[in-house]
Amino acid sequence: MPKPSQREMIPGSDWSMGLNSPTSVSHAKLLADLGSKLWDVYAALIDSEMPEHLTELMRRLEVEQTNTRN
Secondary structure (H helix, E strand, O other): OOOHHHOOOOOOOOHHHHHHOHHHHHHHHHHHHHHHHHHHHHHHHHHOOOOHHHHHHHHHHHHHHHHHHO
8 A cells, every 4th residue: 555645636635625616516516416306206206106006005004003003
């Protein structure tokens, strides 16, 4: 393993510029875009119908819960 003084700097790893560095700004934009896309996928999933086999499973679980409470 090379000594610390012999290691190369990893691009984008210098935080001396703080949160206004070009790297952190591009990461923020990337994360914002990713978050937006994930929100769209989540919304589509919520809007879609539950498959019949899962609906039946949920019915059975509700009946079992009702029976155990009584």
